[in-house]
Amino acid sequence: MTAESIAAHPTMTKLTRSTNPAPIFPEKVLQFGTGVLLRGLPDYLIQKANAEGRFEGSIVVVKSTDSQTNEFSDQDNLYTVAVRGVQQGQEVVENTIVSAISRVLAAQTQWSDVLKLARNPKLQIIISNTTEVGLNYVEESIFQNPPQSFPAKLTSFLYERFRSVGGSKAKGLIVIPTELVTDNGLKLRDAVEQLAKFNELGKLFTKWLKFHVRFCNSLVDRIVTRPTDEAKQTLEQEVGYEDDLLTFTEPYHLWAIEGDDRVKQTLTFADGSTPQVIIDEDINFYKERKLRVLNGSHTLTMPLGYLLGLETVADEMTHPTMSKFIESLMLNEIVPTVPDYGIPGMDKAAISQFAHDVLDRFRNPYLDHLLLNISLQETAKMQARNVATIQRYYEQFNAVPKLTALGFAAYLLFMKVVREEKGQFFGEIAVKGGQLTYPIKDDKAGYFYGDWKTVKTNSPATVQAFVKSVLSDVTLWQTDLTALPGFSEAVAADLNALLTAGVEKTLEKAVS
Known part of the structure; x- marks a missing residue:
């Protein structure tokens, strides 16, 4: 924070679970990426569903860019989504504290903890938002600590999952990339399949991958940004606490996911009460x-x-x-x-x-x-x-x-x-x-x-x-x-x- 903003509210407390108690639900979602789009759309929607008792699951986030996760841990993984704008001629002002993230793991230093999560029987969903080139196939070993590319990290995680569940259909996963790439789910699946072949992971893993891991094309539509220093100071004065992860977004949001009945049954944060999340076999x-x-x-x-x-x-x-x-x-x-x-x-x-x-x-x-x-x-x-x-x-x-x-x-x-x-x-x-x-x-x-x-x-x-x-x-x-x-x-x-x-x-x- 700037010296001016500190002077403006010298006694303001930081957003934490001690000042804003929130339940921690079973870890059902693994998320690759810490960016504002994920925080302002999928994580925000999961938070809303948790508050309404429709999902009751938390998110484990993997950070790949560096090993610093203190911006999350200092706030007990809480942050605020500030919605501001105009919708159908009406001004919208809404502040939501998102408590859906349980942990943030650094891939560079905590890859063994990431792989350990693969053995969690309650895990159901994997979400990603890397970069436009983040879904590209890179020929490399998935047994590095950690692998370098996102598809290799995902393949390593899925292989650990396969080994721990013995190819169980019931322990398959739903993978939803949100990168702004045409047919992002198909592109990611192709990269994972190529890595499985290059790393000689075997026919049984390939079969489990094909039948029990569903890669969904998806489309995200919401403008999400970090607030300017001035806007951040104003919002902190409004909510009454410091929040270094404060996320600023417009009212409109849409998440269209290509999926079948299995996907609908798993993504319980999407139902008739959430028209902003659309699950359809053709998006x-x-x-x-x-x-x-x-x-x-x-x-x-x-x-x-x-x-x-x-x-x-x-x-x-x-x-x-x-x-x-x-x-x-x-x-x-x-x-x-x-x-x-x-x-x-x-x-x-x-x-x-x-x-x-x-x-x-x-x-x-x-x-x-x-x-x-x-x-x-x-x-x-x-x-x-x-x-x-x-x-x-x-x-x-x-x-x-x-x-x-x-x-x-x-x-x-x-x-x-x-x-x-x-x-x-x-x-x-x-x-x-x-x-x-x-x-x-x-x-x-x-x-x-x-x-x-x-x-x-x-x-x-x-x-x-x-x-x-x-x-x-x-x-x-x-x-x-x-x-x-x-x-x-x-x-x-x-x-x-x-x-x-x-x-x-x-x-x-x-x-x-």
Whole structure:
């Protein structure tokens, strides 16, 4: 804590079980990862279920990054989740003390204790959130102390479990990775199976792994952050204790898990009273909805907002013209194209409700969601999130999605590299008082650096040639976007307007 915050509440006690008694339930969950997403979503949901008597299980956490676990032990593994935001027009303020974590073990120094947990007959579930590359297969021995990669650690744990239970069906486990990777469960299973083969763990283990360990694809959706020092001090004064693990999050949350009846019976923290946890044999609807509506909107609107001189998503939503653009783009051009299943909860109404929830989330004044952070690998995101939406719009309406075209044009302008320094690329925008230089963190920045040199600001012909060249590049988009009637021309016209009339005037004309 800062000296200022200590001075603000010198007698404030630390959050511990002595000041906030809480029951410790049998250890049913092993969790790889200590990050805020896990603390603010799965652990928070398990805490809620424990309080309502629906799960009555605790979580053992494994920390892989270093051997320091005192931030948890100093607080008896308690922490607070502070929920702040707007939901369906109503302000939400909620503080929850999470006591669901029983222990935090450091893999580097306590791996034998981790393996000992494998022999616990009450253990049912394994959750993980490492990094995007954390699920990748690494060829290594699982008998190291500890193994290096997460899949190797998991394989070592599962093999110890197998040896202790003798291949018992009843002692199988449910594994739920939450990493933001497509088909994360299948990817992790493949890595574990490869490690089992490389380490020659035998046919019986492979059989037990195949039939009694269920790897579930899952999707998590919640913005969870650490509070700023100022916000932390304010919240501590509000709750009346110090909490160095204080976790800050928005009201909206969803955890979609791909699973069958066995998974439903095991995950008793998910039932009819928790619509935020969805267990279904097919979760593609939820993946597609989030990818197109939430992520796709971010990618199409970030460049325009940043070129306007805005800093955060909340700034965009308080800007009268930009907020109108975002809402109209999302509701009129993206939502109609998202495939629905025609059943309650997976129909057009569910997609529309999700979009309105997203707009509430974008308006959340408590979250500093920086536009520049959203811009990371913008080209790859544009392809993955929006190309299918554009194609589907044409299939449905046989017309140019006009706001999408403007968002695409703004993306091209955002990618205008003005200089390169030691392999780093930079763009430039006009702001009050001069020019602002910003980093372009995109693998295709060099590509655009070369192509933008062919463009002359007052030459519509060079703008059109540039746009046509980029949109026809199949390596970028996995398709030729110039084949869509009028799309290339609309993007070129918008880009020309952005260059000549300016961002604000072009945006105002588009939403008028």
